[in-house]
Amino acid sequence: MTQKAKWAVIAIIALLIAGMVAYPKLKDKFTDAGEETAAPVPAAVSPRNQPLNINAEILKPQTLTDKTLRIGSTIPDEEVDLSFESSGKIIAIYFTEGTHVKEGDLLAKINDKPLQAQLKNLEAGLPLARDRVYRQHALLEKDAVSQEAYEQVTTEYEKLMADIELVKSHITQTELRAPFDGIIGLRSVSEGAYATPATMIVRLTKITPLKIEFSVPERYVPDVRNGTNIIFSLDDPSGMLHDYKAQVYAVESKLDPVTHSLKARARYPNEREEIQPGRFLSIEITKREIEGALAVPSESIIPEMGKNTVFLYKGGIAMPAEIITGIRSESHVQALEGLHPGDTVITTGVMQLRTGMKVSIDNLN
Numbered sequence: 001m002t003q004k005a006k007w008a009v010i011a012i013i014a015l016l017i018a019g020m021v022a023y024p025k026l027k028d029k030f031t032d033a034g035e036e037t038a039a040p041v042p043a044a045v046s047p048r049n050q051p052l053n054i055n056a057e058i059l060k061p062q063t064l065t066d067k068t069l070r071i072g073s074t075i076p077d078e079e080v081d082l083s084f085e086s087s088g089k090i091i092a093i094y095f096t097e098g099t100h101v102k103e104g105d106l107l108a109k110i111n112d113k114p115l116q117a118q119l120k121n122l123e124a125g126l127p128l129a130r131d132r133v134y135r136q137h138a139l140l141e142k143d144a145v146s147q148e149a150y151e152q153v154t155t156e157y158e159k160l161m162a163d164i165e166l167v168k169s170h171i172t173q174t175e176l177r178a179p180f181d182g183i184i185g186l187r188s189v190s191e192g193a194y195a196t197p198a199t200m201i202v203r204l205t206k207i208t209p210l211k212i213e214f215s216v217p218e219r220y221v222p223d224v225r226n227g228t229n230i231i232f233s234l235d236d237p238s239g240m241l242h243d244y245k246a247q248v249y250a251v252e253s254k255l256d257p258v259t260h261s262l263k264a265r266a267r268y269p270n271e272r273e274e275i276q277p278g279r280f281l282s283i284e285i286t287k288r289e290i291e292g293a294l295a296v297p298s299e300s301i302i303p304e305m306g307k308n309t310v311f312l313y314k315g316g317i318a319m320p321a322e323i324i325t326g327i328r329s330e331s332h333v334q335a336l337e338g339l340h341p342g343d344t345v346i347t348t349g350v351m352q353l354r355t356g357m358k359v360s361i362d363n364l365n
Contacts, residue, residue: 051358055348056313057297057365059341064293064334066327068223070283072214072232074275077267078180078206084110085173087196090189095202097186101178108201112174119167122160129157182206183273207277210270212246214283215261223287224248224264231284232268234275244268244275294339295332296323300347310335311353313344313361318353 088110095107132153139145178184185203189195212232216224228248235241246266255262268275301323302309308325311318321343326334339345344364346353353359 051316051360052318052349052352053362054313054318054346054353054359055363055365056344056346056361057300059294059296059335059339059343059345061292061341062295064290064295064327064329064332066287066290067329068216068220068285068287070214070216070285072212072281072283074277074279074281075211075213075265076205076207076277077209077211078182079203079277080179081200081203082107082176082179083197083200084108084176084195085197086110086170088112088174088194090191090193090195093187093189093191095184095187097184097202099184101182101184101204103178103180105178106175107178107184108176110174110195112171115167115171115174119164119171122164122167125160126164129153129160133157176201178204180204180206181208205277207273207275208270210268210275210277212266212268212281212283213263214266215256215259215263216285218255218260218262220285220287221255221262223285224262225251228266229286230266231286232266233282233284234279290327290334293326294335294341295329296335296339296345297347298328298331298333300345300350301325301333302350310339311346311350313346313359316358316360318346318355318357318359320353320355 090108091111092109093107094109095101095105101107136145136150136153140147140150182204183206185205187202188200193199195201212230226248230246230248231243232246233241233243246268248264248266250265252263296310300310302311308323309320310323312321321338323338324336326336328334346359347365
């Protein structure tokens with residue numbers, strides 16, 4: 001080994017000895033510094049100690065309405081397809097489509113010139129026939145003619161009068177008149193067309209009042225009779241829903257053998273004609289009203305094993321109460337047994353509740 005190699009080995013050995021001597025001191029220093037700067041780990045907070053936030057409602061006696069909802073439709077009070085009673089060429093149309101007409105208004109006319117001529121001919125002989133009856137009656141009183149001669153001229157006069165009335169009735173059949181007040185529809189013919197009794201000229205519709213037609217299941221039949229008030233709902237052109245009141249005026253005499261339902265009709269004044277026939281609507285029928293009822297929100301009830309349970313707020317904890325239910329409304333259920341006025345019923349978070357669980361009220365109604 002050379003002299004340089006010996007000195008290199010000696011230097012390495014010296015460094016190792018120095019490191020072994022300094023390591024314990026450096027370890028203690030860095031350990032003390034780490035203990036001074038490390039943050040303490042906080043203890044975990046148990047969620048079991050935190051109360052559940054809920055909403056609740058204080059029970060008060062109220063009026064509860066037993067209702068049923070059905071689907072119905074609007075139909076006209078009266079509607080008819082108008083046509084002539086006789087055949088002929090249409091010579092005039094007097095109505096304007098889509099307008100109101102009154103009962104008795106002349107709507108259209110077919111050619112009646114032959115009938116008018118026949119009537120004129122008959123009426124021309126009327127003075128002579130009347131004069132004959134007068135003269136024969138005067139002679140009969142003087143015993144100048146027989147009773148048979150007087151009765152013959154009388155019969156001829158009466159026959160002439162009957163012929164005149166017959167022609168007048170035929171002339172009436174050439175006129176198309178409105179049978180009731182209503183709105184005239186769109187005409188199906190034009191002037192100059194040949195019409196027969198089978199030709200539909202125009203439709204006349206009466207929508208003031210308006211009829212509401214609906215059916216009820218067999219179990220609700222006792223609740224619907226003449227005079228029963230209903231509420232039906234319709235949306236306007238803007239989409240907003242409106243409620244209207246109507247009254248039942250007629251009920252079918254028997255159940256439908258297929259659907260086992262009973263058809264009924266109600267009448268709505270519709271004075272402003274804002275509702276048109278042919279619309280579908282939702283109908284609410286009030287069966288009865290119960291005064292002083294206790295009712296709980298539907299969402300607060302927990303059905304389980306054939307029983308209905310609600311949770312009550314009592315001194316910061318939740319306690320269950322079994323109830324017997326009655327009728328239902330859109331949002332509430334009648335509690336027949338198990339609750340008392342002034343009880344505080346929990347309405348939210350009911351599926352998380354357990355007997356004796358701590359709760360905190362966020363919103364109380």
